[in-house]
Amino acid sequence: MTEITGLAHYLTVAFAVGLPAVGVGIGQGWTSTAALDAIDRQPSAKSDIVKVAIFGMALIETAAVMGAFVSMLILYNNWDTPPSYYASLSTIGIAAAISIPGFVLGLVSAMPARAACFTVARQPFFTQKILRFMVLTLSLIQTPVIFGFIVSLIISSQAQEVTTMRDCLRLIASGISIGLGSVGPAIGLGLFARSVCLGLGINRRAYDKIFSFTLISQAIIETPIIFALVISVMLLFVVPPLAEENLIDGIALLSAGLCAGFGTIGAGISSGRTAAAAGTRIAHTPETYSLLAQTSMFAQGLIEASAIYPMIIAFALLFLR
């Protein structure tokens, strides 16, 4: 029993910081490659490109810093007394909640940073606005890792009181729901941010239109993450903990988490691609802004209906059995 306890505990500690660090490392490498390419293309804008790349890389770092914080929290939380069997198994939920979004976010946040480097090479006199735009899109992209961070803090505060396998599965399901649920929307947000950052390089007179379109579209692309967050908060607070063991109940809760998590992947990616295409077209022809924005929002609304069906099933698995 104790070996499994230690294995789960220390593997969680390792994974919570390891996977985000891999993603962040690859993303920062891509960003610096893009910065060097951009300097090669436009050597006179060297200092501007370096400034944008450093800001981008420092923001990409967020995922790794959060992962390091969570793994230190798990490590030192149970330093004096060894954790119980169920408490240490529940920390797998923490690993899922912070490591999957951290890994994906590390890779994905490199997209707007790379695009911004190339855009500065094309429009060197527009650096201030490009930098501001990149910081804004990059920090909005990182909402999923902050949700994962909040959920893992709540799981680590609840894991101490877990005494049954059913509650342990409940906490793991909550982590899996937000962890898997943020993969698709994060990729969609990255694709969209890359296309609008490149769009600024194509046509800087479209800045105002692209800016307002970005804020609306990122809110719509992020909607599936909010569905997954709702399910995981329900699992943490609304579903009551039970004193007696009920394994079938726990497996149903785990399925609810998996269902909500997997349901958002396709919707997130395709919603992001739709908005990315619309963003590129707005950069080419800013005068058709209202038509393009309406069509894109309508299409995104239809696409995200497919993320609502898994959420309904997850609700049914939670409450209507």
Place this chain on the structure above:
Amino acid sequence: MNGLELITDKQWSVGYLFNSQHPFFNISVHTITNTWIVLGIILVLALATRWALARNGIVRYLYLSFTRFFLDLYNQSFTSFSMTHFCFIASIFIFILLCNIISIIPWTEEPTTDLNTTLSLGIIAFIYTQIAGIKAEGLWSYIKSYFSPFFIMMPLNVVGKLASVISISFRLFGNIFGGAIISKLWIQQAISGSLLLELFGILSGINLILTLFFGVFEGFLQAFVFTMLTLTYLSLAVQGEGGH
């Protein structure tokens, strides 16, 4: 030495005045003291700048370049100048920046490593934004904005607004807290006890680099991000979505 020392600090309970043991009435001593230190530094800096403005060219240059930096930032988002909004944004930036880099003074901790500080900053920014939006567009169109583009989007709009508060404050908290834990654990725990390693940390400059990166650079960056997001939400609320 324990990593938990950063998390559980001393609490003063004032709930006994009205017979309550609820943690809502607890006062976190570290946070309050460090916030007062930050406020004192801001006050001294402001008075000193006002005194030196007419006497010293370097101070005048620094003051003007700081103001111009903010004016540029402001004018990129707003079409018209408003002194109230400008002062609000600039004071948020100065306060968060000093809160984040205060730990370079010995025996202090960043007040932003406490979730209460960042969450209250987020709530202040949110309420200010909503009131500015109501003043600019009227109560009716403010309520109507919750039901756009369709009527059934109302719950999603409400959740989205609340999620913006949570994400803005947890972003600041997580980054600063993570950085503080990493640099403090490295200095206090990983290399303490071995004289060789401590000497290596001091002489090679790793301690200094960690403190400078996580204290100063990350602190400036996160203060900038918080200010930028608040500025964007404020400009959206005041001039609508198409008003850039």
